[in-house]
Amino acid sequence: MADAEGEGVSPSPSAVACDHASLVSMYGELAPRVHRFLRDLLGDSALASDATQETFVRAFRRVDELPGTTRLVPWVFGVARFVALEMRRARGRVRRVFDDGVAVDHRAMDTRARTPEDALLDREAVAVVETALGRLPEERRAALLLRCDHGLSYDEIAPLMGWSLPKVKIEIFRAREVLREALEEYRGGGT
Amino acid sequence: MSAVFHEPDESLERGLFERRARVQGGAAGVPSLDAVLRAARIESRETSNGRGRAWTGLALAAACLVTVIKTRPHDVSSARIAADVDGASSGASDRGGICEEQVASTSALDSVYAGMVAVAPASQESRACVAPPATFESFRTLSCDRDEANRTEMP
Numbered sequence: 001m002a003d004a005e006g007e008g009v010s011p012s013p014s015a016v017a018c019d020h021a022s023l024v025s026m027y028g029e030l031a032p033r034v035h036r037f038l039r040d041l042l043g044d045s046a047l048a049s050d051a052t053q054e055t056f057v058r059a060f061r062r063v064d065e066l067p068g069t070t071r072l073v074p075w076v077f078g079v080a081r082f083v084a085l086e087m088r089r090a091r092g093r094v095r096r097v098f099d100d101g102v103a104v105d106h107r108a109m110d111t112r113a114r115t116p117e118d119a120l121l122d123r124e125a126v127a128v129v130e131t132a133l134g135r136l137p138e139e140r141r142a143a144l145l146l147r148c149d150h151g152l153s154y155d156e157i158a159p160l161m162g163w164s165l166p167k168v169k170i171e172i173f174r175a176r177e178v179l180r181e182a183l184e185e186y187r188g189g190g191t
Numbered sequence: 192m193s194a195v196f197h198e199p200d201e202s203l204e205r206g207l208f209e210r211r212a213r214v215q216g217g218a219a220g221v222p223s224l225d226a227v228l229r230a231a232r233i234e235s236r237e238t239s240n241g242r243g244r245a246w247t248g249l250a251l252a253a254a255c256l257v258t259v260i261k262t263r264p265h266d267v268s269s270a271r272i273a274a275d276v277d278g279a280s281s282g283a284s285d286r287g288g289i290c291e292e293q294v295a296s297t298s299a300l301d302s303v304y305a306g307m308v309a310v311a312p313a314s315q316e317s318r319a320c321v322a323p324p325a326t327f328e329s330f331r332t333l334s335c336d337r338d339e340a341n342r343t344e345m346p
Contacts, residue, residue: 027224035221036212045220053222053230060231125210148201149208179204 018070023056023063030073031056033150034080040133040145041084051087055080074156081142081160088138124186132182136175143168144175 023030034055039048058079066075133141143161146152152160158168 024224027227031221031224032218036215039220049220049222052220053227056222056227057231057234060228061235122210122214125207126214129207129211144204145208148204149212151205176201176204179207183203183207 018063018066018068018072018075020060020063022072023059023076026072027056030076034076037077037145037150038080038084040149041081041138041142042087047087047091051080051083054087055083058083071156073150074152074160077146077150077152078160124183128179128183128186131186132175132179135178135182140171140175143171144179147172148176148179 031052035048035052038051038055039045042048042051055076059076062079063072133144136144139161143157143163146157146160147154154165154168154172157163157172158165161168163171
């Protein structure tokens with residue numbers, strides 16, 4: 001399998017021990033990623049903040065009870081996904097922010113682009129990704145985010161989503177197709 | 192199909208996501224570690240209090256259940272009731288506790304007792320044949336036979 005799983009992504013998530021001290025030391029790096037993941041799932045920045053807090057509250061309460069073989073980062077993302085599902089249910093119908101792209105919170109964007117070309121590429125990346133995410137069902141979107149945005153391996157995503165390994169690969173493959181289509185549309189429409 | 196499982200190049204997608212993450216910034220809206228730890232501490236305290244209340248409630252419910260089970264009449268099937276009644280009546284007849292008066296039959300009794308049973312009606316019959324008390328003797332003078340002798344013919 002010549003798959004480049006986990007390559008070029010943030011520090012190997014699997015290597016982190018699963019205990020309270022590790023979670024404290026990882027918080028600074030992990031919390032923004034979890035917040036982004038939750039914002040992409042819930043489509044609401046304020047709701048994502050609440051969900052991030054709830055995720056880490058649960059994580060700190062449970063982290064010392066976990067078996068030593070548990071991988072910290074995938075586990076935290078698993079908790080985050082459960083929290084997002086609960087919030088979705090509690091809230092009923094969540095705004096589909098990606099459908100029209102209007103509700104995306106652009107205030108949080110870093111507008112200090114280095115060059116005009118960078119600024120163009122930044123806009124492209126944001127528009128393409130959010131268009132693609134808006135077209136994906138929740139589960140496939142979560143799988144794509146975990147794989148391409150947060151660098152989890154297929155093996156780590158499978159138990160987190162409750163899927164078999166082949167299903168993970170197929171779902172991510174289809175999600176990537178949607179992303180590439182969105183990119184082609186953007187480039188086709190832009191030229 | 193092998194293209195599905197051996198797709199090696201995800202660099203394009205990852206590049207898009209990385210750029211987007213960089214543009215959108217990092218820590219905006221992320222709760223601080225202190226806030227999270229404080230919330231976790233408060234929640235665990237509330238949970239332990241809640242757990243205590245739950246155990247107390249559970250113990251009370253169990254006590255109520257035991258009381259109800261002890262005081263409640265037992266559910267018994269009609270077949271079992273019938274069996275109990277039959278058993279009780281047969282036991283009662285064994286102990287001589289039947290309600291119906293049984294007719295004494297001399298033929299059913301032992302000869303020793305049959306003799307005793309035969310004596311009683313005989314004595315009753317003899318008592319029935321005894322002459323009336325002496326007080327009735329004075330009235331014998333008023334018998335029709337004597338009046339007949341003393342009667343005078345009417346003209």
